[in-house]
Amino acid sequence: MTMPVQGVQHGIAPPTLWICEHCDTVFRRRVLACGEVARCARCDAILARHHRVGVRGMLALVLTAMIAFIQGNIWPIVTLGLNGHLISTTLWGCIVMMWNEHAQVVSVIAAMTLFFIPIFKMGLLGWVLLYARKGERAPGFRLAMVTLHRIGPWTMSEVFVLGTLVAIVKAHMYFDVVPNAGIFAYGVLMLIITAFASIDVRELWDLTEERRA
Amino acid sequence: MSGLPRAGDLGLIGCHVCGMVCRDVPGHDVGCPRCGSALHNRKAASYTRCWALLIAAFFFYIPANVLPIMRTVSVGDVDDNTILSGVIELWVKGSPDLAVIVFTASIVVPVLKFFALGLLLISSQRGSGWARRQRAKLYRLVEFIGYWSMLDVFVVALLTALVQFGFFSQVEPLPGVVFFGLTVVITMLASMTFDPRLIWDGRDFDD
Ligand SMILES: [Zn+2]
Numbered sequence: 166m167t168m169p170v171q172g173v174q175h176g177i178a179p180p181t182l183w184i185c186e187h188c189d190t191v192f193r194r195r196v197l198a199c200g201e202v203a204r205c206a207r208c209d210a211i212l213a214r215h216h217r218v219g220v221r222g223m224l225a226l227v228l229t230a231m232i233a234f235i236q237g238n239i240w241p242i243v244t245l246g247l248n249g250h251l252i253s254t255t256l257w258g259c260i261v262m263m264w265n266e267h268a269q270v271v272s273v274i275a276a277m278t279l280f281f282i283p284i285f286k287m288g289l290l291g292w293v294l295l296y297a298r299k300g301e302r303a304p305g306f307r308l309a310m311v312t313l314h315r316i317g318p319w320t321m322s323e324v325f326v327l328g329t330l331v332a333i334v335k336a337h338m339y340f341d342v343v344p345n346a347g348i349f350a351y352g353v354l355m356l357i358i359t360a361f362a363s364i365d366v367r368e369l370w371d372l373t374e375e376r377r378a
Numbered sequence: 379m380s381g382l383p384r385a386g387d388l389g390l391i392g393c394h395v396c397g398m399v400c401r402d403v404p405g406h407d408v409g410c411p412r413c414g415s416a417l418h419n420r421k422a423a424s425y426t427r428c429w430a431l432l433i434a435a436f437f438f439y440i441p442a443n444v445l446p447i448m449r450t451v452s453v454g455d456v457d458d459n460t461i462l463s464g465v466i467e468l469w470v471k472g473s474p475d476l477a478v479i480v481f482t483a484s485i486v487v488p489v490l491k492f493f494a495l496g497l498l499l500i501s502s503q504r505g506s507g508w509a510r511r512q513r514a515k516l517y518r519l520v521e522f523i524g525y526w527s528m529l530d531v532f533v534v535a536l537l538t539a540l541v542q543f544g545f546f547s548q549v550e551p552l553p554g555v556v557f558f559g560l561t562v563v564i565t566m567l568a569s570m571t572f573d574p575r576l577i578w579d580g581r582d583f584d585d
């Protein structure tokens with residue numbers, strides 16, 4: 166295999182190659198057919214996949230996720246039946262309650278995984294995609310993309326949604342508890358996150374170009 | 379198989395952060411020209427760090443299972459639950475499906491992660507050529523399922539919140555859940571510090 170020479174003087178090899186992250190094998194890039202997945206011949210890891218949803222599709226997904234997130238936070242997540250009257254509580258109601266009741270550690274973990282990290286992540290993705298739609302790199306593109314890469318595995322909203330289901334069933338042993346609309350909005354958010362997991366946002370590096378000042 | 383060129387042989391480094399293919403400059407710590415991240419042929423001190431984190435996680439996992447994770451107080455009745463007794467309670471009180479989910483996420487997955495990472499570390503350190511493709515798949519599996527173990531932490535958190543609204547019954551988290559959360563986070567860090575490329579770096583490269 167011969168090496169492409171263009172761009173070498175800048176320390177940059179052109180994007181004609183894939184390097185498998187899992188075993189370091191080098192492959193020549195090729196154009197993928199619709200829905201096709203390129204796999205490493207040595208270790209079988211995914212090198213790249215073709216996406217039906219383009220940048221616009223991704224932006225639409227992020228916007229949908231944001232709407233679901235807002236509703237998940239506005240609407241109560243559960244209704245409790247206590248002594249004959251019903252009490253509804255939102256996510257933040259729960260978080261504040263836990264803080265006041267000396268469960269600060271759990272309260273902070275909940276607030277981070279369910280509120281701050283998702284909002285931060287959606288904001289960054291939305292910002293980057295808004296510009297990427299026109300093939301441009303947003304101001305702060307580099308920082309945003311590096312940050313997104315670093316926080317990747319630490320967003321756990323889908324785990325939380327399943328956790329809520331288990332918690333509600335468990336709580337049902339002690340008193341009346343009914344899941345509310347808020348938790349279903351989070352369910353939608355969970356589905357979108359799962360859809361996003363298959364998209365490699367690093368493609369945006371190849372799809373956009375540095376703006377010439 | 380040996381016909382496939384590896385980045386190290388061609389003097390290339392792939393950037394993990396942006397996927398760019400860069401030229402390696404031997405003896406220099408180069409940054410990726412596109413995203414500015416540091417480039418490494420292999421993750422630094424992968425074996426040492428991964429072993430250290432794995433052992434630390436294992437030490438946290440013991441109190442996570444022995445200590446109760448949650449206390450429920452009903453009328454004059456105090457009940458402390460460990461992870462395992464919580465699973466049993468779910469099973470007995472009529473949700474065997476959820477009991478299986480929680481059991482898998484809280485007990486099966488962490489234990490399998492300890493074994494899987496230990497196996498990957500030992501076999502790679504020995505440069506073993508045994509079942510490389512399967513080991514590569516095992517690593518990807520460990521990476522993928524790791525954070526689902528957080529499930530029990532969330533369950534306790536939410537139950538606490540839910541029941542705070544009750545006047546006669548109470549649920550509070552106990553130290554076990556903190557140890558469990560730490561176990562999950564540290565095993566996630568351990569699987570991140572392991573460099574899967576080491577699986578393929580053995581002495582007998584032809585398979
Ligand atoms: Zn590979």
Ligand SMILES: [Zn+2]
Nearest residue numbers: 393396410413
């Ligand atoms: Zn880079």
